[in-house]
Amino acid sequence: MDDGALLQDLFEQLVGLPQAERDRVLLERCPSDAMRARIRRMLEAYDEDETLFEEPIGARFRELLDAPERRVSDFEVMEEIGRGGMSTVFRARDVVLDREVALKILGADRAMSETTRQRFLHEARAAAGLNHPNIVKIFRYGETERHCYIAMEYVRGGTLVDLLSRTDVTGVEGRRAVVRMIADLADALDAAHRAGVIHRDVKPGNVLMGEDGRVILADFGIARVAHAAGLAETLAGAGTTPYMSPEQIAAIRDGIDHRTDIFSLGIVLYEVLTKRRPFQGRSHEDVRKAISATQAARPRSIVRSIPRDLEVITGKAMEKRPADRYPTAGHMSADLRAWLAGDPILARPPGVTRRASAALRSRRSVVIGLGAAIAGSAIGVYAYGRLSDDRPVIRTGLLPTGADVLLRLIDDETRLAGEARRLGRADHGVFRLDPGHYRIVVVEAGGGFMEYERFVEPGSDVELRPAGPSLGDVTTGMARIEGGASVSIAADATDEQRRYAERVAEVGAFWIDRHEVSNRLYAAFLAANAEVEAPSHWGGREPPEGWGDLAVSGVTYNEAQGYAEWVGKRLPSALEWELAMRGDGGRLWPWSDGNEGVEVAAIEAYLGSMVRPPPAASSAAAGAPRALDGWSPPRDTDACRSLVAERVRGVDDGGGVDVTPEGIVNGLGNVMEWTESLDVASIPSRRSVFGNHWSMAEKVGSFGAPVAQSVFIRRLGTGFRCVRTVREGE
Amino acid sequence: MSGSEASNEITELLVAVADGSHDAESALFACVYTELHRMACAAWRSTPASDTLQPTALVHEMYARLFRDRDPNWESRRHFFFAASRAMHDILVEQARRHASLKRGGGRRRELLTGDERGRVTAQADEIMGIREAVDALRREHEIAAQVLMLHYFGGLSHDDVAELLELSTATVRRRWAFAKSWIREYLESRI
Incomplete structure (x- = not known):
């Protein structure tokens, strides 16, 4: 028995014994004085207060959450949310305008110095003049008898520091x-x-995170308006040590310009990429010395998967001499966005010569002469030569020989796939890519054509598999949708329709299944791919009797994608799905685009059929539509099966109304449908699903309202249909 | 996300967790945490100041909401209470951490909080923070005892319920509970 187990054993045995017995057993069984003393203390604690921990937490909870309320000017002060060098920030309510603000308060009972006061108000003025979505908005600033205050936009999401501690970068x-x-x-x-x-x-502590994911730069606390030189002098040297620029450290009076911010942002970039600060030391003084005199370790030497271009951008921003950095923050932004888009960046790595001489100057190079020169150039080669390639792998060995492999980068913000770039021939077998979200296109000489959407992560190794045996012309049963450029919006179009037209403008032509994928088709896929799991509510690898024409549901994203690729298609992007359903006019419902002749009664009947209560609950509400709020699908297979049998429609049964003029059926209802696009938060494990399914309560969403679904979750209400890009000349 | 959407997601995640999905496990925790936090804040705003606000009651309210008309199986119940106890624990710690900063702030805060208030809040913040550290230490050496403590103290489960979830006898749970709380008290006192 180890010490821990013995401790527990003894304690539990002793706790029910009288004092004298306890001592006897302890002496007999306890091997060490230390443990004996510890058990005695534990027993004392137990005897002292048997109600210990029994009912303490409730009263405390309120006090912890509770915050005192006081007034400053027109603001009701709530809890403290942050603290800076000379001020404290509170969440507060503007009682006049009745809105939440972040209230920064300077000073307390002690009289504040005139300089401090001026500096504070100066900050407010400087920041109040800026109007940018990524800069915190200043609502008001002013003074009371005891305080100076600034009321600004209240941002809920914490700071970049919190985000970094939670996020895997x-x-x-x-x-x-x-x-x-x-x-x-x-x-x-x-x-x-x-x-x-x-x-x-x-x-990072001055970067706030908006709820919408927006980053917001706050605290122009020691900002200087470039032409207010008088005050500026007192501010030279201010800043937060680990993020200071060399010229700030040197406190060069006229040497500090906007490029000091570029340096600091470079440090932030370095830190977010590597989770480490580039310059460290035991004291502020050490850190200052490090910033002034040493080269930071290369980001890639800390995290090997960091792409080279990002390392170059970081280095460029963090150059010691302001003249070597990006000339403006706009240039830095442009390079970062070029990297995001997969385009070449403008910054160049410093030449081998400069690296070598920098290494010579650094403290580590104690060897003088030839040896050092060689060591220096070796560093240069190591930094930028291609000694090894550890990027993720795409394997194409199973694809038809002679096929061309092309790569299109998917932009997760615009949801568009970029220009195709040729990787090489499939025979090559292995390609290495930078991590990213791609559509990989494989074109065979004989006309075969495949597309694979893949989120390629560092260290991943992806094998592409060819389509299954040909089922004839792939485009049979599909509708051809011309690209988004063909969308024409009427003069009296709504804003929603205009935004739609803008959004889909760059989508190219594609084919889309007229119907959702049926159980019958999906079963064929399962029959040929024994490793794929069947939807669990089927109760086997064949759909239940009579289910062949119903839409398949209860499949994960990867399973849906596997099916699509097996039949030589792919899943639609969010934009493609929307374009297919909303058509050239941007309709929100299948029938609301001059599609007259649809009876209102038919629409109501159709919507009504979607909001019927599920069988389990139907006895109470005999057929009448009612909210299903709080209802969730049953968990056992039998109940799932009866639900599906009762509620899911055949893939060609649009109830007479769920058919677009282009002949696409069940886009609005029946089951929701997977798309390849990430949700707005750009989390790769969540993809957008569109449409409605049969238990969606009384709110039936229109075509333009996707929701996100985790890729690993099977929903009884989610199925899919496939698309294929229209090829040139097709 | 509305309450009912969160409920649906949580019940779905419970199924995914039962199927052994690791991703789902952390997603479940995040989801339960967010929802509990939302409920805590709402309860805080709507409960009269004189009433006691029991965080463990929130866990039970959430449970009732999730499984309104049906009895979840043992697996789901287990995963739910583990996630919820841990989430409640984290919420308390997070609140405590915010308030602990009062102590370091020195005089600036005094005008906004009387001395008494400040002392009390700080002491309680310290206690919660201390308990967190102690629970972590306990977990390393006595995992079952730590689970009993989490489920009972932060999840508000009775000894009988804890016994059922951990597949132990109630008597064993009582012994583990006595051990866990004494262990923690000893840990805290020997580190003052």
Whole structure:
């Protein structure tokens, strides 16, 4: 018995014994004085208060959540949300305008110095003049007898520091998201710089996270309006040590310009990529020395999966001499966005010579002369030579020989696939890619054509598999949709319709299944792919009797995708699905595009059939539509089966109304449908699903309202249909 | 996300967790945490200040909401209460951490909070923070005892319920509980 087990054993035995017995057993069985003493203390604690922990937590809870309420000017102060060098930030309510604000309050009972007061108000003025989505909005600023205050936009999501502690940035999606944030911050800085405001304290703690995922630069606490030189002098040298630029450390009076912010943002970028600060030390003084005199370790030496271009961008922003950095924050943003789009960046790695001489200057190079020169150039080669390629792998060995493999980068914001770039011939067998979201296109000489959507993460190794045996012309049963350029919006179109037209403008022509994939077709796929699991409510690998024509449901994203690829198709992007359903006019319902002749009664009957209560609950509400709020699908197979048998329609049964003029059936109802597009939060494990399914309560969403679904979840209400890109000359 | 959407997602995730999905397990925790936090804030706003707000009652309310008309199986119940106890624990710790910063702030805050209020809040914040550390330490050495403590103290389950979920006898649960709380008290006191 180890110590822990013995401790527990003894305690549990002793706790029911009288004192004298306890001592006897302890002496007999306990091997060490230390443990004996510890058990005695535990027993004492137990005897002292048997109600210990029994009912303490409730009263406390309120006090922890509770916050005192006081007034400052027109603001009701609630809890503290942050604290800076000379001020404290509270959540507060503007009682006049009745809105929540973040209230930054300077000073307390002690009289504040005139300089401090001026500096504070100066900050408010500087920031209030800026109007940018990524800069915190200033509503009001002013003074009371005891305080100076600034009321600004209240941002709920915490700071970049919190986000970094929660987010894995080594994954592709995490990294792309943070790079996008840094690019947004660079844009914010660019706007501030153009207005003559330098931030001077750019750091993760000053980057707030909006609920919509927006990054918001806050606390122009020691900002300097470039032409208010008098006050500026007292501010030279201010900043937060680990993020200071060399010129800030040197406190060069006239040497500090907007490029100090570019350096600090470079440090933030370095930190978000590597989770490590580039310059460290035991004291502030050490850190300052490190910033001034040493080269940071290469990001890729810390996290090997960081793409080379990001390393170059980081290095460029963090150059010691301002003249070597990006000339403006706008340039930095442009390079970051080029990387996001898969385009070449403009910054170049420093030449081998400069690296070598930098290495010579650094403290580590104690060897002088030839040896050092060789060591220096070796560093240069290592940094930028291709000694090894550890990028993710795509395997094409199973694909037809001679086929061309092309790559299109999917932009998760616009949801469009970019220009095709040729990788090589499938015979090559293995390709390495930078991590990212791709559509991989395989074109055979004989006309075969395949597309694979893949989210390629660092370290991943993906085998592409060819389509199953040909089922004849792939496009049979599909409707051809011309690209988004053909969308023409009427003069009296709604804003929603205009946004739709803009959104889909760049979508190319494609084919889309007129019907959802049926159980019969899906069963054929299962029969040929023994490793794929059948929908669990089938109760076997064949659909139940009479279910052949019903839409398949209860399949995961990967299963749906596997089916699509097996039949030589793919899943639609969100834009393609929307374009197919909403058509050239941007209709929101299948019938609301001049599709007259549809009886209102038929529509009502159809919608009514979608909101029938499920069989389990129908006895109470005999057929009348009612809200199903709080209802969720049953868990046992039998109940699932009776539900599906009763509720799911045949794939060609649109109830007379769920058919678009182009002949696409059941887009609105029956089952919801998977698309390949990430949800708005760009989380690769969640994809957008469109349409409605048969238990969607009384709210029946229109064509334009996707929701996100986790890829690993099977829903009885989610199925899919496939698309295929229209090829040139087709 | 509305309450009922969250409920649906949670029940679906419970099924996925029961199927052994690791992703679903962390998604479940995140979901339960968010929903509990939302409920805690709503309850805080609507409960009169004189009433006691029991966080463990929130866990039970959530449970009732999730499984309104049916009895979940043992697996689902187990996963739910594990996630909910841990979430409630984290919520309390997070609140405590915010308030613990009062102590470090020195005089600036004084005008907004009387001395008494400040002392009390700080002491309680410290206690919660201390318990967190202690529970982590307990978990390393006595996992079952730590589970009993989490489910009973933060999840508000009776000894009988804990016994059923952990597949132990009620008597064993009582012994583990006595052990866990004494262990924690000893841990906290020997580290003052």
